Amino acid sequence: MEVAAQITVDPSKIMQVGTGFFGTKTLLTAVNMELFTILAKRELSGNEIQTKLSLHSRSLYDFLDALVAMGFLKRKGIKESALYSNAEDTDLFLDKNKPSYIGGILEMCNNRLYPFWNNLEDGLKTGLQQNEAKDGGQSPFEVIYADPDKLREFIRAMTGVQMGNFIAFANGFDFSNYKTLCDIGGSGGTLSAHVAMKNPHMQCTTFDLPPVSPIAQENLDAMGLGDKVKVVSGDFFTDNFPKADVITMGQILHDWGTKDKKMLVKKAYNALPKGGAFVVIENLIDDDRRKNAFGLLMSLNMLIETPEGYDISTSDFDGLAKEAGFVKTSIIPLAGPSSAGIAIK
Structure with a gap:
């Protein structure tokens, strides 16, 4: 038997x-x-x-x-x-009194995202965002940018969650052939700050909407970098990017649909000299779409939070860059599920 x-x-x-x-x-x-x-x-x-x-x-x-x-x-x-x-x-x-605090993003998860994820099924069936804007309400970003205190809290949250990536990028990227950097959608200026601290020869600019500028300046002054990093106000949809040898975007592309992604990558291309580098710091999804679960879940979060946003794979990045005119791309792993996608003009 x-x-x-x-x-x-x-x-x-x-x-x-x-x-x-x-x-x-x-x-x-x-x-x-x-x-x-x-x-x-x-x-x-x-x-x-x-x-x-x-x-x-x-x-x-x-x-x-x-x-x-x-x-x-x-x-x-x-x-x-x-x-x-x-x-x-x-x-x-998770101690609010330490500069290493990353709890801001968790507070946002608790107070906003947790209940919205209950509507994931609706989002998957309709393709529509499921946050405050679902029933014709104001976009959360409109609310945040209209209130200086909420904006300061939001920037602190975004800075906390990206800090490890920015430090890893500032340490891991070879800046020896470059002199200038502009961080598009630079928020609190933290990426520029870490690049400037690690690479004293670099002249860095952080570029974001006008309400963000005074907060970025506060942060940079507090870090003793008020004279080292330049704060420039502008709208990356309507304004040309400042010229620089390196153009960076930290968690910017995933907020937008394909048409806007292509527009932003092309603007970066136009702002760079030959040999210049375009760098995106994102939760780049592996091409086989099996390993980076966080990147895939973050892409679902973009369904919840944005009208058309989604996270891209490494080959998606290569395709966007080559279509814009960049000649070669490479990937540097950063902290956790994040990577730096690098495109050379």
């Missing part, structure tokens, strides 16, 4: 991803309540945390110990005798 083959297929991956929102919302809630900022000052008991965050006693220890089990908190003792503190990564990246 034959013995049935042992079943080795395991449902754990399905359950882990299918219930992944449990952990996601637990972390986002902790960030939103500033738990990690509070714990950066000193370790606290559960009762002290309960008082500071105005929590009910019912699920207090389930909440805190879930964060322990997921590796975001450390704990001595248990339940009523426990003392909680931050893990190393949460202490560095």
Whole structure:
């Protein structure tokens, strides 16, 4: 009699991803309540945390110990005798009082994106964005740019999530043959700042809409680079790009549809000298579309957030660049799922 083959297929991956929102919302809630900022000052008991965050006693220890089990908190003792503190990564990246804080993007995920992703099915069936603009409301970007405080918070969020990429690019790209750089859609000026710090011979310009300029100048002054990086106001849809040896765009192309992508790449081409470099920092999707899950999910997020935006693959980048006139392209891996796509004129 034959013995049935042992079943080795395991449902754990399905359950882990299918219930992944449990952990996601637990972390986002902790960030939103500033738990990690509070714990950066000193370790606290559960009762002290309960008082500071105005929590009910019912699920207090389930909440805190879930964060322990997921590796975001450390704990001595248990339940009523426990003392909680931050893990190393949460202490560095999720304490609002540290310049390394990246929680702004997580606050936006909690307060905006989390509920909008509930409409993914509608987006997939209609091809229409699913955020505040879904029912004729204002685009979130119109709201953000109209309010200096919201704009400052948004720029801080975008800067935090891109910081690792900008540092990796400033360290990993060979600037020896170039003298000038212009970062298109430069937001808070952080990419230009890191290039200037790492490559003192480079003259850098950060280019963005007029409401962004004073915030970029504040950031650069705070970093001691107010005289080293030039802030220029303009609209990359209506204005020509400033001339430079290197033109960069960090997470710009994925906001727009194919027609606008082509227009922006062509403007970059026109602003560069022969031998100049166009660099896009994006979550470039691998050509086989199997490995960069984050890039693919970010492209779905562009469905939620924008009328026509999507993330591109490395071959998409090559095609856009060659169509604009660039002669060769290459890819530099950066932090996590991000890469720098480089096109040479």
